[in-house]
Amino acid sequence: MRQPGSTIWDVIRNAVAAIIAVGAVTSPAALAQSGSAQTITSPRPLADAADLLQKEYLKPVTYEDPVWIWPGDLATRDNAQNARWTLFPKNRSFAVPAEANAAQTPALNPALIAAVVQAYEGQNDAPTFLVTASGLGVHIVPAQVHDAGGQLVAAANALDVQVAIPIAQRTVTQHFQAICDGVSASTGTPLRFNAAGVGPFWLDRLFVSGQAAQQLSFSWGASGVTARAALVELMTRSATALSWRLFCQPSTTAQDRFCVLNVLPVR
Amino acid sequence: MIKTWNVHRTHLLILLALSLASIARGQNFGVHSDWSWDQTTGYVYVHAQTWADYSFSYYYNLYAQTQVYTGSAWVCTQGNWGTPTANVTCSTYVATGCAGPPSLTLTTFHEVAPTYYLPGHGYSDAYGVSLIRQSPYSASTQSWPSPGYAQYIGSPVAFSTGTQQNQGSTCFSRPTEETSYYNSWGTQGYTLAGVFAMSLAGKQNYYNMLVQESFSNFTDLCYLPGSPYSPLSSPIPSPPWTVSANQYAYDNIGMRNDQAGWIRYYQEAERTCGWNVLQSMSIYMDNQWQTYQSHWSAFQLTGYPNNPSANRVGAYRDTASGWIYWQ
Numbered sequence: 213m214r215q216p217g218s219t220i221w222d223v224i225r226n227a228v229a230a231i232i233a234v235g236a237v238t239s240p241a242a243l244a245q246s247g248s249a250q251t252i253t254s255p256r257p258l259a260d261a262a263d264l265l266q267k268e269y270l271k272p273v274t275y276e277d278p279v280w281i282w283p284g285d286l287a288t289r290d291n292a293q294n295a296r297w298t299l300f301p302k303n304r305s306f307a308v309p310a311e312a313n314a315a316q317t318p319a320l321n322p323a324l325i326a327a328v329v330q331a332y333e334g335q336n337d338a339p340t341f342l343v344t345a346s347g348l349g350v351h352i353v354p355a356q357v358h359d360a361g362g363q364l365v366a367a368a369n370a371l372d373v374q375v376a377i378p379i380a381q382r383t384v385t386q387h388f389q390a391i392c393d394g395v396s397a398s399t400g401t402p403l404r405f406n407a408a409g410v411g412p413f414w415l416d417r418l419f420v421s422g423q424a425a426q427q428l429s430f431s432w433g434a435s436g437v438t439a440r441a442a443l444v445e446l447m448t449r450s451a452t453a454l455s456w457r458l459f460c461q462p463s464t465t466a467q468d469r470f471c472v473l474n475v476l477p478v479r
Numbered sequence: 480m481i482k483t484w485n486v487h488r489t490h491l492l493i494l495l496a497l498s499l500a501s502i503a504r505g506q507n508f509g510v511h512s513d514w515s516w517d518q519t520t521g522y523v524y525v526h527a528q529t530w531a532d533y534s535f536s537y538y539y540n541l542y543a544q545t546q547v548y549t550g551s552a553w554v555c556t557q558g559n560w561g562t563p564t565a566n567v568t569c570s571t572y573v574a575t576g577c578a579g580p581p582s583l584t585l586t587t588f589h590e591v592a593p594t595y596y597l598p599g600h601g602y603s604d605a606y607g608v609s610l611i612r613q614s615p616y617s618a619s620t621q622s623w624p625s626p627g628y629a630q631y632i633g634s635p636v637a638f639s640t641g642t643q644q645n646q647g648s649t650c651f652s653r654p655t656e657e658t659s660y661y662n663s664w665g666t667q668g669y670t671l672a673g674v675f676a677m678s679l680a681g682k683q684n685y686y687n688m689l690v691q692e693s694f695s696n697f698t699d700l701c702y703l704p705g706s707p708y709s710p711l712s713s714p715i716p717s718p719p720w721t722v723s724a725n726q727y728a729y730d731n732i733g734m735r736n737d738q739a740g741w742i743r744y745y746q747e748a749e750r751t752c753g754w755n756v757l758q759s760m761s762i763y764m765d766n767q768w769q770t771y772q773s774h775w776s777a778f779q780l781t782g783y784p785n786n787p788s789a790n791r792v793g794a795y796r797d798t799a800s801g802w803i804y805w806q
Contacts, residue, residue, distance in 0.1 A: 255705035277707075289703070292749035294784040300705025385737050404707075404740050410697070410754060410778070411714035412669065412731055423718050459707040461744075472740075474709035 250308045255287075255301035258341060258352055259457055261308055261328050266478050268313055269320035272349030272447075272455040277301070278339045278367050279401055279469060280462035282358035285339070299462040306335040325350045338364050348444040349455065370458065370471055371440035373398040379433030384415050387432050387446055392473055395439045402470040403458075409476070418452040418477055443473075453478040510589035512545070516573070521682075523547055523573045525555050527587040530564040541565040542590035547583055549573050551684075558588070565589075652682035653771040657760055661794075661801035665731055671742065672733025672778075673794030673801045677760075678726040681771075689763040690727060691719040694756050701745045701752035701780070708741050711754055719763070732794040733778050746782025746790050746806065753779035758796075774798075 252260045262273040280286060280301055287302040289295070309331050311317050317324050326343040329352060333340050339357040343350060354367035375394035382390065385407060392403040407415035416425035432449075434442035447454040455478050460471040512527040529541040543565040544558030555569035573583065658678050665672040679685050697713035720728040734742060745752060755777035761768040774797035781791045793802030 287705075289705075295749040296747040296784055297744065300703070389737070405737070406708055406741060407735075407737065408709040409712035409714070410734070410756070412672075412717070412735060414712075414715055414735070417715040457709045459709065461707040470707070472707040472709075476709055476712055 249310045251305055252308060253303055253305040255303055256459070257304050257306050257336075258329065258332050259459070261306075261312075261332070262325075262352060262455075262457075264308065265312060265320060265325065265328070266455060270453070270478055271320045272453055272478050273320070273325060274349065274351045274456045274458075276351070276353050276369060276371060276456075276458040277460040277471065278354040278357035278369070279460050279471065281360045281469075282362050284362055285358055286462050296468075297461060297463075299464070301462070304336045306332045320350065322350050325352065339367065346441070346444045348447055349453075351440065353440075368399070370395050370399050370401065370403055371443065372438055374436065375439045375442050376435040377433045377442060378435075379431055381429050381431045383429045384419050386429075388415075388443075388473070388475060391434075391439055391442050391446070401460075404470060404472045406472050406474045408457075408474045415475065418454065419450045421451065447475075510543070510587070512585065512587040514547075514585050516583070521572050522570050523555070523583060524568075524570045525585060525587075526566070526568045527589070528564055528566050529561075529589040529591065531591065540591075542588075543567045544588040545569055545585065546587075547571075547573070547585050549583060653762060653764065653769050654679040654681035654685065655771075656680045657772045657774075657797075659730075659774070659796040659799040660726075661796075661799045662729060664801060664803045665733065668736060669731045669733070670736055671739065671792060671805070672731040672735075673796070675730045675732060675794075675796040675799055676726055677728055677730060677796075679722065680725070685722045685725065685727070685762065688722050689719040690722055691761055691763075691768065692716045692730075693759045693761065695759065697754065697756040699754045701741075701750055701754065703748070706744075706748075708744060711741075713756060730796060732776050732796050733792070742780050742792060742805070746780055746787070747784055749782055749784050751779070751781045753777055755795075 250264070252264075254260050256275070256277065259275040259277075262275045265271075265273045280299075285301060286299045289298050289300060292298065309327050312324060312328055322343050322345045329341050329343055340355045342353045342355040344353060345351070353371075354369055356364045357367045359365045373395055375391060375398070377387075377390045377394055380390075385405070388407070389405045392405045395403040409415070409418075413425045413428075416428045419425065420428055430449075432446060434445060437445075443456065447456075454475055457474040457476065458471055459474060461469060463469045509531075510527070510529050512525070514523060514525045516523045525545045525547060527543040527545045529543040531541055540560055540562055541564060542558060542560050544556075545567050546556040547554050547569075554571045554573065557567050557569050559565050559567045656679070658680070660676045660678070662674045662676045664670075665674050679690075693716055694713050697711075699711040702708070702710040717730075722728075755775055757773055758776045759770050759773040761770045763769075775795065776797070777795040779791075779793045779795070779802075781789075783789045787806040788804065790804065790806040791802050792805045793800060
């Protein structure tokens with residue numbers, strides 16, 4: 213039961229009650245709609261556009277950050293004086309093309325995503341992005357990024373590295389973790405894995421339903437392929453369409469930089 | 480869905496015509512019972528009657544008794560003597576809110592007892608009409624054999640019969656409350672979650688029934704635009720629990736072990752935040768899932784980057800909560 217005499221906990225409890233009462237909802241991006249086009253303003257507007265298109269077409273549209281290095285790409289959150297993580301990608305805006313919806317473009321295809329990326333790049337400076345396709349869906353991948361001095365260079369993407377994952381019996385989470393471990397070892401920048409949902413066996417239940425999820429493990433491995441191709445192959449085994457968002461945490465010190473492979477269902 | 484229950488009314492009428500040359504008037508008696516159940520109030524209403532015509536009743540006392548079996552207890556056990564009719568009525572609460580009528584069994588007893596007492600001989604029948612000596616009752620003809628002569632009887636019960644009626648459907652009464660209890664902080668695979676026990680209260684025993692959860696209104700309150708962690712998605716319901724006792728299961732509320740990095744990140748970002756979700760509980764009865772309670776479940780973290788030993792994580796299920804220091 214509740215711990216007695218815990219003033220800090222009381223504060224937390226009251227905060228929860230207030231949040232529940234207000235019904236607050238955290239919105240990942242500020243969206244504005246003008247006429248038939250939506251304008252997105254956020255630290256990662258292309259990731260938010262990918263969210264919109266995934267929801268519209270119920271097809272995976274993945275997004276990957278570059279490793280943020282150049283201060284000109286970053287903004288500071290300064291309302292937490294003791295916080296370790298205060299740097300974020302700076303806000304950018306772009307108007308999503310009006311044809312990026314199922315009414316005007318019935319099928320999701322790489323050309324549509326390329327048009328969205330082109331619109332973004334027409335309204336913003338670097339980084340720039342490529343659009344590729346796989347058996348899973350469409351992928352938005354960094355093409356050119358700023359180096360530490362602000363010069364444009366070819367992006368060295370974490371998921372472009374070759375991985376060698378020994379075939380072994382693992383849980384779903386362990387398979388994804390094995391890919392991330394392989395990438396981290398190759399790039400030197402930690403790639404953390406985040407099954408972006410709550411509850412026991414959350415990711416397993418996306419792969420199989422019912423009680424079977426709690427005992428789910430299977431033999432899998434990958435070698436001689438990029439980490440992105442390994443992810444695609446692993447995700448196609450899921451009963452639920454999955455997608456990813458690879459987001460990177462900027463830092464002024466290289467050893468503090470890391471990225472997170474967020475795996476989430478398409479819905 | 481609540482079905483409409485039509486008042487169940489049963490009449491049981493047994494007529495016995497006694498053809499006696501020495502008695503001009505009819506010598507008839509009979510029994511009757513009826514009952515109904517009000518799904519709104521949950522009351523069962525019972526009536527039983529034993530009757531006889533005047534001439535017959537003059538020499539006999541009549542008795543009627545009711546009792547209702549609910550499956551776990553006898554209720555409405557009442558009886559009355561009377562002349563020329565014996566009536567008994569009863570109403571009592573049995574169950575409400577059901578998708579159908581309760582599973583009830585009504586039993587009524589009817590007696591006709593002689594009242595004439597012959598000194599030295601006990602009870603007897605002055606008219607030579609005995610319902611005692613002639614037995615048994617013939618269910619096929621619903622009659623007794625012709626009466627014989629009066630004789631001593633050791634019991635005042637001259638004649639009795641019983642009727643029994645069943646309400647065929649099964650009553651389901653949803654739990655009126657589910658109470659959460661903080662049991663402990665998780666161990667092994669659930670070291671970042673609180674473990675809660677749940678108990679059900681209601682009008683019936685929920686043993687062996689299925690209970691399941693569903694979720695809505697999930698909000699990740701930790702997410703910051705620009706964070707490397709995507710906003711979290713809502714929990715996926717666990718497979719249904721089978722109720723083994725009223726305290727029927729344990730529920731883990733919190734984060735998985737593989738999400739330690741998520742917690743640590745927001746603690747290092749000096750956050751006091753978490754997630755909350757509306758958890759709705761349903762029970763499978765009357766061939767459908769019926770929701771009996773919705774409450775908030777939540778997870779909270781607190782981070783002090785300059786004093787990590789004070790970092791906490793906690794979990795809520797309804798009004799129950801628990802927490803630990805965690806960094």
